[in-house]
Amino acid sequence: MYMFASVIISTYNSPEWLEKVLIGYAVQSNPDIEIVIADDGSEEATKEVIDRYKSQFRSLKHVWHEDMGFRKCEILNKAILASTTDYLIFTDGDCIPRKDFVQAHIDHRKENCFLSGGYFKLPMSISQLINPEDIIRQNCFSLRWLKDRGLAHSFKNNKLSKNNMWVDLLNRITTTNPTWNGHNASGWKKDIVAVNGFDERMKYGGEDRELGERLENTGIKGLQIRYKAICIHLDHSRGYANEKDWKINNQIRQETKQNRAKRTSFGIVKS
Numbered sequence: 001m002y003m004f005a006s007v008i009i010s011t012y013n014s015p016e017w018l019e020k021v022l023i024g025y026a027v028q029s030n031p032d033i034e035i036v037i038a039d040d041g042s043e044e045a046t047k048e049v050i051d052r053y054k055s056q057f058r059s060l061k062h063v064w065h066e067d068m069g070f071r072k073c074e075i076l077n078k079a080i081l082a083s084t085t086d087y088l089i090f091t092d093g094d095c096i097p098r099k100d101f102v103q104a105h106i107d108h109r110k111e112n113c114f115l116s117g118g119y120f121k122l123p124m125s126i127s128q129l130i131n132p133e134d135i136i137r138q139n140c141f142s143l144r145w146l147k148d149r150g151l152a153h154s155f156k157n158n159k160l161s162k163n164n165m166w167v168d169l170l171n172r173i174t175t176t177n178p179t180w181n182g183h184n185a186s187g188w189k190k191d192i193v194a195v196n197g198f199d200e201r202m203k204y205g206g207e208d209r210e211l212g213e214r215l216e217n218t219g220i221k222g223l224q225i226r227y228k229a230i231c232i233h234l235d236h237s238r239g240y241a242n243e244k245d246w247k248i249n250n251q252i253r254q255e256t257k258q259n260r261a262k263r264t265s266f267g268i269v270k271s
Helices: 015-026 044-056 072-082 101-108 124-129 132-136 143-148 155-160 164-173 189-194 207-217 243-258
Strands: 005-011 033-039 059-064 087-092 095-097 113-116 184-188 221-224 231-233
Touching: 005 015, 005 072, 005 101, 015 033, 015 044, 015 095, 015 132, 033 072, 044 059, 059 072, 072 189, 087 095, 087 101, 087 189, 113 207, 143 155, 184 189, 184 207, 189 207, 207 221, 207 243
Parallel strands: 005 033, 005 087, 033 059, 113 221
Antiparallel strands: 087 184, 095 231, 113 184
16 A cells, blocks of 8 residues: 655654554554654563554554664664655654644645654643543643643644644744754655765754755755644653763754755765
8 A cells, every 4th residue: 555654753762652652643634654663772661562553554663773872863764764655754752743743744745845843842741641542532732621731821832723824824924944853854765865864973962953954955945834743742851961962963063064065974874
């Protein structure tokens, strides 16, 4: 059966969150997708979750490598090679997609473009409350449901709007530039392979955006779908974040911008 896109989901030792995310993809309005889990060395509990949900999808692949520290870029490149469709949607294992998430990416994809989405961040208290039924019934995307559980008032709540005219306006007036955001971005596989995928020297901190910057250097334009492709972000700690890695990443990104680099030598193909 033809599959419209591959959804590449990065994860690391967060089986409870990953299960909620997989439920979100199991109830998508467009089920003709391939799921590729890019697993940066999780323990057995993650595999058990993935095995339980394999029957829910046309195709679900688990791409894993040994835990040797933060190697997200490397496992993403392996997942890219494992994908079998010509269009790739990238997200994280802590982002539950609304049921129209995949369709939004498919509807707005264009040649010579990549799509830039965002997320709606939830506090830990609400993240823990969400159960499978809340995802299946889409309660967790309802502002009323969220507010009843303690969500604070904010302009950012507009991200969950389903009013198409309002959503179109918000995407036009947003001051946020379209960037490659690892939790919600998509592009043509041929374009991503042409720039040699993710730079595997990079650790946590802007590593996703550097790929988008190389795509832009080749003439691939970023398009904003911040208010159209909706996912909610489950809270978690970031013990892998540190200032040293941020500095290294920023240096690599500066070199990419200054040199107008179109391809990394530290990506899918090593040279």
